[in-house]
Amino acid sequence: MDSTPTNFLQTIIGEDLAAGRVDKVVLRFPPEPNGYLHIGHAKSISVNFGLAEANGGHCNLRFDDTNPEKETQEYIEAIQEDVRWLGYEWSGEVRYASSYFQQLYDWAVELVEQGKGYVCDLSADEAREYRGTLTEPGRDSPYRERTIADNLNLLSRMQAGEFKEGERVLRAKIDMSSPNMNLRDPILYRIRHATHHQTGDEWVIYPTYDFAHGQEDAIEGITHSICTLEFEDHRPLYNWLLEHLPVDSRPKQYEFGRLNPSYTVTSKRKLRTLVEDKIVAGWDDPRMPTLAGLRRRGYTATAIRRFCDMIGTTRSDGVVDIAMLEFAIREDLNESAARGMCVLNPLKVVLTDFPADTVEEISASGHPSREDLGQRVLPFTRELFIDAADFREEANKKYKRLVLGKRVRLRNAYVIEAESVLRDEKGGVVEVHARVVPDTVGKDPADGVKPKGVIHWVSAVRGKRAEVRIYDRLFNDEAPDKGDNNYLDHLNPTSLTVIENAWIEPGLAAAVPEQYFQFEREGYFVADRHDHTPDKPVFNKTIGLRDTWGEGR
Incomplete structure (x- = not known):
């Protein structure tokens, strides 16, 4: 460009x-x-x-x-x-x-x-x-x-x-x-x-x-x-x-004209208050609009420069939709971020017909259109984790994930069919038992019964536990400090959610700080530049997969 x-x-x-x-x-x-x-x-x-x-x-x-x-x-x-x-x-x-x-x-x-x-x-x-x-x-x-x-x-x-x-x-x-x-x-x-x-x-x-x-x-x-x-x-x-x-x-x-993004305050005095009052964890907190904060959240320099080009340079002030910046980072990471799988809300699946002592290595591409990002190896084992939201005991036809008696494809791997569940003392599902449909890696079942959808997964044996920090906008008002507004009244109470029991495919633990990934079906994430280590992986959510900027234009 x-x-x-x-x-x-x-x-x-x-x-x-x-x-x-x-x-x-x-x-x-x-x-x-x-x-x-x-x-x-x-x-x-x-x-x-x-x-x-x-x-x-x-x-x-x-x-x-x-x-x-x-x-x-x-x-x-x-x-x-x-x-x-x-x-x-x-x-x-x-x-x-x-x-x-x-x-x-x-x-x-x-x-x-x-x-x-x-x-x-x-x-x-x-x-x-x-x-x-x-x-x-x-x-x-x-x-x-x-x-x-x-x-x-x-x-x-x-x-x-x-x-x-x-x-x-x-x-x-x-x-x-x-x-x-x-x-x-x-x-x-x-x-x-x-x-x-x-x-x-x-x-x-x-x-x-x-x-x-x-x-x-x-x-x-x-x-x-x-x-x-x-x-x-x-x-x-x-x-x-x-x-x-x-x-x-x-x-x-x-x-x-200065850059005034929506859902943001850029007054240094107000930003300093957020830091000094410990509303955020520092100037580089990923919820902050500081360059250090954006960088730690996973925004790239390329995306920020592209955003500045997109908004142009004019003689008038105005509010810029922050969704334009989100659009820019999605565009950049879609092209540059390697793919990986992470289960944020794990539910165990036991493949009853898969040998307990077997680890099958399945090859998957690092990126759908970037050969230079190579291949990655996914260990497939009897016990897996899927996201709890990807399973229901009963569901209507619109639900395209795993249902008792129905089939679903595990991303890059086999088709499986759910057969039964185990429950805890309160009746909640804590484990799903399923069978593997043979010879279905990369192809449809031979019996012609196609799966309802595709879900992501991680080996419960070879996967790694990780901390994942889910960030949202710091303010829930489009103009938090406009007019008589007290910007502190518009803080988003769910701007940070920390998931301490996420599971990642094992290769992601070796990521270097500030390495970007698309966690399939979850969004774009980055290895935290300060806290991530192979022994304790920490990933920050940069942005979701869905882009809404420009809808209805």
């Missing part, structure tokens, strides 16, 4: 290259290291790295690490791993906003010297009151007319650590009556007595994202600063700062 972007951003870049306004495309992916990347970030990654690749340019990975209180080295390492897992590689070394702190501070001093910046003593509550509203202009801070000398002195003392957090900030002097709230004397620097993961205790004042971002782009020679639509109203400030500072280049900002 041709992955060359064909969107409005590609048009802009193509025109800039053709007109000679840009010699080489230089883009960047600038995450804040305050959490794990989620599916929305996958769109930004694919846009920036994809456009760079398509146009012979390069893309930087830059951490906008201007808030040390919420950032950790763990997040930095996880983000790098996610970008590489998606199949992208950044240009040169990893970059950090913190590498430019001295230059940014020098530029802040220059704004003050121009009379374009001032130190403000208003408290946070007072500043909100002075800022005004969308319908009412703001009011000038009483500290707005401090002299340049006073502002330089106070800024120097802020940098030296003389003041408490929140006691003073550095603000740009722009226009308190601007209809754009971002231009109403925005904060450029704030005091934070916190150790930074890169610079240690060297700094006690830190630039805001709005002040740092454009200047970082300029330092790195970014040609097209691509971000999501919530930053559109920040663009005038981005441009104002570039115009008033002696930067070597003038990047231009362009915005595209």
